[in-house]
Amino acid sequence: MKRFRIAKAMVLMLLTAALAVGFAGTTVLAGEKVIKIGTLFPLTGPCALAGQRCQASVATAAEVINNQYPDINVPLAAQKGILDGYRIELVHADHQGKPDVGKSEAERLFNQEGVYAIIGSYNSSVTKPASFVAERKKKIFMCGCSSSAALTKRKFKRFFRMAPTDETESMEFVEVTEWLNHAGNAGLETVGLIYENSEFGKHAADEGKKAAKAAGFKIVADVPFSPGATNLNSEVRTLKANDPDVIYGACLGGDYTLWVRTMKQMNWLPKVAMNYCTGYQDPVITKQLGPDANYFMGGTGYSPEFAELMPAVAAVEKIYKKKTNPSVPFDSDSIQEAVAMFVLAQAIEKAGTLDHEKVAQTLYANEWESPLSLGGKVAFAEGGQNIKAKSLITQLQGGAYKRVFPADLADTRPVFPMIPWGDR
Structure with missing residues (x-):
């Protein structure tokens, strides 16, 4: 038993x-x-x-x-x-x-x-x-x-x-730059990049440079920085010295806030600034920056304005x-x-x-x-990328993400060149 x-x-x-x-x-x-x-x-x-x-x-x-x-x-x-x-x-x-x-x-x-x-x-x-x-x-x-x-x-x-991906966004950034030149006589010829020295930042910068060069734009600034930076003075000083017409930015979280505020301290802006999936898309950061967030642009997959x-x-x-x-x-x-x-x-x-x-x-x-x-x-292609992924180019105006490109989905005309700090 x-x-x-x-x-x-x-x-x-x-x-x-x-x-x-x-x-x-x-x-x-x-x-x-x-x-x-x-x-x-x-x-x-x-x-x-x-x-x-x-x-x-x-x-x-x-x-x-x-x-x-x-x-x-x-x-x-x-x-x-x-x-x-x-x-x-x-x-x-x-x-x-x-x-x-x-x-x-x-x-x-x-x-x-x-x-x-x-x-x-x-x-x-x-x-x-x-x-x-x-x-x-x-x-x-x-x-x-x-x-x-x-x-x-x-x-x-x-x-x-x-x-x-940042490859897709880079091509969109170039399309927007060409569109601004064609439709708005923007005179955009040179591109600068600022990006965190990480998997995300380096690959975004590589794709941005590749797309810009292929379209005939000149790269005049290539500025990496360490994520979690406490000071971006030298990086922004380099951008200002080279004075690119357009900047592609790959800065996450607080790094994005620091970059924007440092540009304001140095009283400098490019004509156009476009950002990858970065702090630009973060509604909390946008609120923290207040009016300083306005006129930056970037790829956006969702915002309340897309309702x-x-x-x-x-x-x-x-x-x-x-x-x-x-x-x-x-x-x-x-x-x-x-x-x-x-x-x-x-x-x-x-x-x-x-x-x-x-x-x-x-x-x-x-x-x-x-x-x-x-x-x-x-839907997924080999390697796992969603081939149906889509985003729009938006610009922050009055703290809201306004759709500016492509033209058939736009609800607002873009403001360019960016309004100088002292004129806001």
């Missing part, structure tokens, strides 16, 4: 283990079916506010997926959970904007927390090593907004990015604002992280399994409905 009881207990333990552990990152216990998803963003450091909003955005998508919201016009909102009752459980991690921390946190999320996939990481310099961890482990990495074009040129099989183009956003944004600062709307970066969560959930549902290989194949094989994307669709 004793041996029988021991054997019975062992069988029960094995059955419990089998029920508790299915595919990696999932559990089925006490009637609850859970898919654990890791989020990896900069929750502290110079990009903390942006990272916190990205995390809140993923949490918003998870809430919509886990519950029934029949009045919200996004995929999966009308049902409760996916795969006949699985719900999403998020496990959060902070990479602090540091690549080495991001890599170790990705390892921890997979090895110790047992997550099924990771969504992140805002900073391209962190996304690069963190997604390498996922690829090596044959797990899925969903990237919302990291823009380095190199990330989707590695031929990874399980890396998927939602946002446009008429993206009517499905409003209802989701109400939930999002409950998870973060209620005065701060979705921005171009944070909304892409929600898209990443929705697309992954759709792929799992369509695949009908949690097998990583089959879900990755399903992600590639289909076009996904995405009402939270400016393009309305998501």
Whole structure:
């Protein structure tokens, strides 16, 4: 009898283990079916506010997926959970904007927390090593907004990015520059670049220089700086000395604020300044800068001024604002992280399994409905780039992101040259 009881207990333990552990990152216990998803963003450091909003955005998508919201016009909102009752459980991690921390946190999320996939990481310099961890482990990495074009040129099989790349934005910047010359006799001939010395900044600058040179513009300033800088005096002094007509900027978070304020201190501006997915897009930074933020331009995938183009956003944004600062709307970066969560959930549902290989194949094989994307669709090319990714060129006027290019979607004429500091 004793041996029988021991054997019975062992069988029960094995059955419990089998029920508790299915595919990696999932559990089925006490009637609850859970898919654990890791989020990896900069929750502290110079990009903390942006990272916190990205995390809140993923949490918003998870809430919509886990519950029934029949009045919200996004995929999966009308049902409760996916795969006949699985719900999403998020496990959060902070990479602090540091690549080495991001890599170790990705390892921890997979090895110790047992997550099924990771969504992140805002900073391209962190996304690069963190997604390498996922690829090596044959797990899925969903990237919302990291823009380095190199990330989707590695031929990874399980890396998927939602946002446009800095290569795409560079070509748009050149188009705008040529358009201003043609339509407005702007006389723009020279280009300067200022960028953080990181995966994101260096690749953005390389793409910007390549696109500008191909169009016949002369590069007169190439100015890198260390992320998290406390002083940009020498960098701005170099820009001012070379006096480019147009600047392409790749400065995140507080670095963007410091760059703008330093230009004001030195009483200098180019004729046109265009910015990659940077502090320019951050509504909190725009508010902090006040009138000083005006007349800068950049690529933008979402802003409240786009409401008429993206009517499905409003209802989701109400939930999002409950998870973060209620005065701060979705921005171009944070909304892409929600898209990443929705697309992954759709792929799992369509695949009908949690097998990583089959879900990755399903992600590639289909076009996904995405009402939270400016393009309305998501589809992936080899390497994981969303070929439906779309952004508009906006200019800050009166603290609002005005659509200025392309002309058929514009709602405002651009102001150029930029109005000097002393005349504002």
